Amino acid sequence: MKESSDHSSISEWISSIEDGQIRSLSRAITLLESTRIEDQNRAGNLLKKALARLSVADRTPVIRIGISGPPGVGKSSYIESLGMHLLSLGHRVCVLAVDPSSRLSGGSILGDKTRMEKLSIQPNAFIRPSPSQQVLGGVTHATQSIMSLCELAGYSVILIETVGVGQNEGAVADMVDCFVLLNQPGSGDELQGIKRGVLEFADVLLVNKMDGVTESLAQQTLQSLRSTSQLINHSLKNYQVPTLGMSAIEEIGIAESWEAVCKFLEQAATEGFLVHKRKLQQKHWFQKLSEFYWLQYLHTAKHTTSIRNTLINEIQSGKKSVVEAAQEFTRSLFNR
Ligand SMILES: Nc1nc2c(ncn2[C@@H]2O[C@H](COP(=O)(O)OP(=O)(O)OP(=O)(O)O)[C@@H](O)[C@H]2O)c(=O)[nH]1
Ligand SMILES: [Mg+2]
Structure with missing residues (x-):
């Protein structure tokens, strides 16, 4: 009896998420992030039902974009500008902040909210900051599940912000269709530092802060990053990783950066690479x-x-x- 009433309440819950009720979506995400043993059955049931709904519905899969880069490079500011651009194209946008290494991300909630002032009040945007507490096994176990709920809620693009500190990029790259790496205007030496390991995950490279006093340094960084990126052997055959300059604050190069993402996705879809990536995402999720x-x-x-x-x-x-x-x-x- 209890079981069947729980099943019907979960069905109602799923329907309200599909109807776009933000509170239902937020509650569901909280449940999926829970590490309490007594929550696991419900979380599993909710997710199973959500996945069953997604599999029968005739939907275009949500586009999953990872946005990474060093602390303070402007990831949140970029997401604010890109998010607004995507809304103007008719998308519904979901923003998740992920901290795969499960570090305590002090202050990130405040940071995300204040950096996304315009986006956070848009009816077609949903922003979910990273959980503030450290959890057993990291948070990545829940991230892909949460993306499915966002897909069910009708979002068409999911932007995932993650701080790039070396080991995080691979974990996030395994969850997304396209991985965008933001770079700081900086010296050649700093570029040497990011070159190893991190660049190989990038599908699109951006140099931010191409404005004001940092503009000329950003231009130099762009030039040296361009020559470095030509050496990247991307897993998608015949794909040259685009390297673009932009300013998140001045909203310069935002539309171009999205075009670069779309171009990558198109080529990846045509050559079967996207299907391959999504299979890898499932394996990683499992x-x-x-x-x-x-x-x-x-x-x-x-x-x-x-x-x-x-x-x-x-x-x-x-x-x-x-x-x-x-x-x-x-x-x-x-x-x-
Ligand atoms: N000049 C300039 N400053 C920028 C730009 N984008 C971001 N900033 C500034 O850089 C600082 C960090 O911006 P955030 O968007 O919070 O950077 P973040 O990468 O999300 O930072 P964390 O989440 O803390 O890693 C803020 O002071 C921003 O105002 C830009 O395009 N130009
Ligand atoms: Mg941020």
Whole structure:
């Protein structure tokens, strides 16, 4: 009885998300982000139902764009300008902030809101800042699930902001159709720093702050980034990563940057690369979600707690080494 009433309430919940009720969408996202064990069943049921709805409906898949770059490069300011541009093209825009390394992102909520003043009050835009608390297994397990809910709510473009600090870019690049990397006007030495590893994820490269006192430095950066980007061997055959200058604040180059994204998506779709990318996104999602479930199980199942406590005692009393105990603990989980 309880189960069936929960099923019907979840159906109503899904319908209200489809009807574009922001509060229902926000509540659903909070549930998916929850790490409380008692929330997991409901979260799973909600997501299953959402995915079933998406699979029957004849929809154009939402466009998922990752926007990354070093702290303070202007990601939020760019999203504000790009978001407004997308609205003018008739899109419905959703903005998610992701912190894949699960660091405490102090102040990011305030930062995102104040940088997106115009966008945040638009009826066709939805902005969800990154969760402020550190969660078990990082937040990426939920991000792709949340994107599906946003798709169900009728958004046509999802912009994902993530701070580029080296290891985050790969995690976000695995979740999106197009990865846009913002660069600071800076010296050649700084460019050397970002060249390794990070540039290879980029589908579109932008140099921001091409205005005022930073304009000429931004021009120089653009030139050296252009020559560097010619050396990038992109996984999409015959694709030359475009490198463009822009100013998020002065709204220069915003439309051109979106054209570059669309061009990439078109070529990727034509050559089957987009289908391949989306399959990889599913694989990545499956892996993250399984890891999350697995960690939850590990930390909460009663029998694991008693085995673990016994082993910790044995380590502390010198009966077993840490390695022996960890191996025994892992084996005990599989031998049930
Ligand atoms: N001159 C100039 N300043 C800019 C531009 N875009 C952003 N800024 C400034 O750069 C600073 C950081 O901007 P944000 O948009 O918050 O940068 P962010 O990359 O989102 O920052 P984090 O989320 O903290 O990593 C702010 O002081 C902005 O006003 C631009 O196009 N030109
Ligand atoms: Mg920001």
